[in-house]
Every structure is written in C-alpha cells, then in structure tokens.
Amino acid sequence: MIAYRSLRVALLGGGSVGSQVARLLIEHGPELAQRVGAELELVGIAVRDVDAKRDVELPRELYTTDAETLILGADVVVELIGGLEPARTLVLQALRSGADVVTANKALLATHGPELFEAAEQVGAQLSYEAAVAGAIPIIRPLRESLAGDRVKRILGIVNGTTNFILDRMDTSGADLDDALAVATELGYAEADPTADIGGYDAAQKAAILASLAFHTTVPIESVHREGITSVTAAQIESARKAGYVVKLLAICERLTDPDTGEEGVSARVYPALVDRRHPLAAVHGANNAVFVEAEAAGSLMFYGAGAGGVETASAVLGDLVAVARRHVVGGPGLAESTHASLPVLEIGKVITRYAVTIEVTDEPGVLATVARIFADHEVSVEQLEQSVSAAGTATLVIGTHHARESALAETVTALEASPVVSQIASVLRVEGA
Ligand SMILES: NC(=O)c1ccc[n+]([C@@H]2O[C@H](COP(=O)([O-])OP(=O)(O)OC[C@H]3O[C@@H](n4cnc5c(N)ncnc54)[C@H](O)[C@@H]3O)[C@@H](O)[C@H]2O)c1
Numbered sequence: 001m002i003a004y005r006s007l008r009v010a011l012l013g014g015g016s017v018g019s020q021v022a023r024l025l026i027e028h029g030p031e032l033a034q035r036v037g038a039e040l041e042l043v044g045i046a047v048r049d050v051d052a053k054r055d056v057e058l059p060r061e062l063y064t065t066d067a068e069t070l071i072l073g074a075d076v077v078v079e080l081i082g083g084l085e086p087a088r089t090l091v092l093q094a095l096r097s098g099a100d101v102v103t104a105n106k107a108l109l110a111t112h113g114p115e116l117f118e119a120a121e122q123v124g125a126q127l128s129y130e131a132a133v134a135g136a137i138p139i140i141r142p143l144r145e146s147l148a149g150d151r152v153k154r155i156l157g158i159v160n161g162t163t164n165f166i167l168d169r170m171d172t173s174g175a176d177l178d179d180a181l182a183v184a185t186e187l188g189y190a191e192a193d194p195t196a197d198i199g200g201y202d203a204a205q206k207a208a209i210l211a212s213l214a215f216h217t218t219v220p221i222e223s224v225h226r227e228g229i230t231s232v233t234a235a236q237i238e239s240a241r242k243a244g245y246v247v248k249l250l251a252i253c254e255r256l257t258d259p260d261t262g263e264e265g266v267s268a269r270v271y272p273a274l275v276d277r278r279h280p281l282a283a284v285h286g287a288n289n290a291v292f293v294e295a296e297a298a299g300s301l302m303f304y305g306a307g308a309g310g311v312e313t314a315s316a317v318l319g320d321l322v323a324v325a326r327r328h329v330v331g332g333p334g335l336a337e338s339t340h341a342s343l344p345v346l347e348i349g350k351v352i353t354r355y356a357v358t359i360e361v362t363d364e365p366g367v368l369a370t371v372a373r374i375f376a377d378h379e380v381s382v383e384q385l386e387q388s389v390s391a392a393g394t395a396t397l398v399i400g401t402h403h404a405r406e407s408a409l410a411e412t413v414t415a416l417e418a419s420p421v422v423s424q425i426a427s428v429l430r431v432e433g434a
C-alpha cells in the first residue's frame with residue numbers, strides 16, 4: 001500500500017455540478033490518488049442550505065454554510081456556486097491564501113478574469129476553468145496548451161446548448177421560437193428565466209473567455225458584440241433551409257486587420273448566423289455544443305460534445321482538479337494567463353463578413369436596378385440574387401453579398417429602408433463559416 005500525502009479539497013456549491021464532483025471524487029478516490037500521487041480529501045461542501053433536498057446522497061457532515069472557514073487551509077478550492085458574488089470574494093481569498101482554484105463560472109471569468117488571474121500569478125497559484133466553456137468538451141486546455149505553439153485565426157463556437165436546441169427544433173419541425181422555447185423549458189434545457197441563453201449573454205461570456213485565451217489578449221465582456229436569437233423567425237429558418245443553410249447562434253472570435261489603420265486586431269461577437277449545411281457545425285444538433293477552431297498551422301479542428309449537464313460538466317472540473325493537484329505534488333508555480341499580445345478589440349462596424357438580405361419591393365421596372373445601385377453606392381458587392389413574386393405588385397429579393405464591411409452593410413440597409421421601392425427589410429443575417 002502506497003502512503004500518499006493528502007491534499008485538502010474544499011468544494012463551494014453542491015448543486016447540479018458540485019454534487020456530481022463530490023460523488024465522483026468519493027467514488028473514484030483511490031484511482032484519482034494514483035493518478036495524482038496524492039490523496040484528494042474532500043474537506044467539505046459549502047451550500048446555502050445544509051438541509052436542502054438533494055438528488056445525490058452524500059455524508060451530511062460534509063455540508064456547511066460557512067464557505068469562508070471551509071477554504072482556510074485548503075490546497076485546492078473548487079468554486080461551483082456560480083454568479084459574481086460571493087464567488088469572486090471567495091475565489092480571491094482562496095488564491096491569495098496560495099490555494100489553486102478550479103471553477104466552472106463563466107460569468108465570473110468574463111467579468112473579473114484579469115483581477116483573478118493577477119491574484120493567482122502573484123502567489124504562483126493556478127486558476128483553471130475548463131468547465132466554464134462548453135462544459136465537458138475539452139477546449140480550454142487545447143487552446144492553452146496543445147495550440148500554444150500555433151496561431152489561432154478564428155473560432156466559431158456553438159457554445160450554448162439551449163439556443164442550439166431551440167434553433168434545431170425550429171429547423172427540424174418548423175416550430176416558431178416560442179413553441180421551441182416551451183419544449184426546451186419542458187425538457188429542462190432552458191431555465192425558468194431564459195434571458196441569459198436566448199439573449200446571447202451566456203454565449204458572449206464564453207466568447208470573451210475564448211477570445212482572451214486564443215489571442216493572448218484581455219477581451220472584456222463589454223467589448224463582445226451580442227445579439228441573441230429572440231428575433232429569429234420560422235420564416236427565416238425556412239428560407240435558410242431552402243437555400244442550403246441552417247441558422248446557428250455562433251460565438252465568433254477572430255483575428256482581423258483593422259480596415260482603417262491596417263493594424264492587427266481581434267473581434268469577439270455573438271449572433272445568429274447562416275451556416276452552410278455542409279459545414280461541420282451544421283451537424284451539431286439538439287443541446288450539443290461544438291467549437292470549430294481554425295489555426296494557421298493546424299488547420300481546422302472541431303471539438304464536439306455535451307456543453308452542459310451536471311455529471312458531464314463535473315468531468316471537466318475533475319480533469320482540472322487532477323491537473324492542479326499534480327502540480328501541488330510536483331511543485332512550481334501555476335500556469336499564468338498569457339495576455340502578452342494585447343491586441344485591440346475591434347468594434348462590430350470593422351468586421352468583414354458576408355450577408356443575406358431579404359427585402360420586399362414593389363414589382364415594377366427599374367426596381368432591381370435601384371436596389372443594385374444602393375448596394376454599389378455603399379461598396380457592398382452582390383454575389384447572388386434571387387427574386388420571387390410574393391403578392392400582386394410585390395416581389396421578394398434575397399441578396400447574398402460578397403465579403404463586406406459591417407458598417408457598409410449597415411449603411412446599405414439604412415438606405416434601402418429609406419428607398420420608396422422597398423416596402424420592408426424582412427431579414428438581415430450574416431453568413432459565416434466560409
Ligand atoms: N449545470 C450545468 O450544466 C453547467 C454547465 C457548465 C457550467 N456550469 C457552471 O457551474 C456553476 C454551478 O452550476 P450549477 O448548475 O451546479 O448550479 P446550482 O444552482 O445547481 O448549484 C449552486 C450551488 O451553490 C450553492 N450556493 C449558492 N449560493 C451560495 C452561497 N452564497 N454560499 C455557499 N453556497 C452557495 C447552492 O446551495 C448550490 O449548492 C455555475 O457557475 C454554472 O455556470 C454549469
């Protein structure tokens with residue numbers, strides 16, 4: 001029998017993820033000890049209510065409501081409370097005491113990441129967060145370690161399971177947003193208040209985390225352009241399907257050249273976009289997540305799987321826990337967050353992508369020429385045009401553009417709206433993944 005030293009693990013939060021982390025830590029204790037070279041001793045679980053009813057049965061004496069005392073003397077603190085406070089204060093306390101911290105808290109990292117990483121670096125502790133983006137899917141460690149020698153050009157992520165479920169349901173059944181959301185709620189994917197998911201806030205937090213890591217640059221959550229799925233209609237999805245596209249809520253992190261200065265910058269943005277049905281991201285169904293990474297040398301890589309779920313997310317948390325525990329055994333400082341590139345984060349107007357614009361026009365001679373002139377006047381080049389006669393005297397035009405600057409497209413749309421030949425702009429969607 002090998003006599004291992006023991007590492008004290010304090011768990012903050014015993015909910016969906018926390019309870020599974022605790023269960024697996026207890027059940028797989030001996031095996032994990034061998035992998036780490038030290039025993040992982042779960043010293044307690046901080047919760048709001050010790051007597052709350054729980055799905056996972058664990059020894060009652062593990063529970064406490066006193067998180068501050070629990071973290072004293074811990075070697076590793078696992079934060080699974082969620083939200084900004086008290087999570088921020090507790091994580092800072094833990095790091096300043098020299099403990100390593102593992103968290104799944106995307107809101108905390110996207111909002112207070114720099115402060116927390118600095119606190120960790122000051123004492124040589126490590127802050128790990130694989131579970132914060134795309135749950136069980138390994139994406140943080142691949143970006144941080146496997147691709148550390150490469151140059152990431154672009155990340156296209158389906159990082160919110162609830163909205164992917166809703167859009168997929170709309171695509172496969174023809175349902176409208178409200179009906180698909182109702183199914184997502186019934187099946188337990190969507191929260192009672194679905195704003196964070198359908199408003200794109202959750203995906204924007206993940207975009208900020210991914211962009212910071214991929215581009216070695218601090219990307220504040222405020223600089224992430226965010227549009228949710230609330231205005232996506234069944235009609236948009238239907239016409240996308242007919243044209244060979246699917247609508248996906250994408251978190252996009254991209255290295256690009258500032259069109260005004262010629263200097264390198266980055267963009268982080270979240271919006272529903274058209275994706276070609278032949279693109280690997282189009283095959284991501286239900287509540288699954290996938291992150292498509294394009295790197296200079298590695299080419300295209302896709303990371304796919306369960307982006308949420310208590311036990312699935314616990315897998316990522318335990319992976320981090322084993323890694324930081326090994327470091328405790330071996331010694332040496334934790335891996336600091338790299339922000340050396342410090343690239344400017346460019347506003348949405350400077351992004352260059354493709355667009356599909358659907359407009360309703362009066363069906364008269366010269367209308368097409370007028371519309372084409374508006375695009376040309378704003379230097380937006382038309383790649384494809386499809387016309388169908390919708391009702392007497394009106395026609396629907398679906399115009400696909402070549403790559404164009406977002407600000408030029410916005411000006412084109414404003415000019416179209418003001419034109420007497422245009423009765424309505426039915427839809428403007430970006431086309432991504434090409
Ligand atoms: N559930 C998922 O599928 C999933 C996926 C990825 C990431 N995450 C992240 O994991 C974290 C935890 O999520 P969850 O779904 O397990 O949450 P949950 O609501 O199920 O659990 C939260 C736990 O924290 C405890 N808690 C709340 N306030 C507290 C306080 N002030 N002091 C002590 N304990 C307190 C609660 O008692 C509960 O045990 C969040 O950051 C979440 O974003 C969750």
Ligand SMILES: N[C@@H](CCO)C(=O)O
Binds near residue numbers: 135161308
């Ligand atoms: N609400 C999130 C959970 C994981 O962050 C989702 O739907 O993907």
Ligand code: NA
Binds near residue numbers: 131
């Ligand atoms: Na992950």
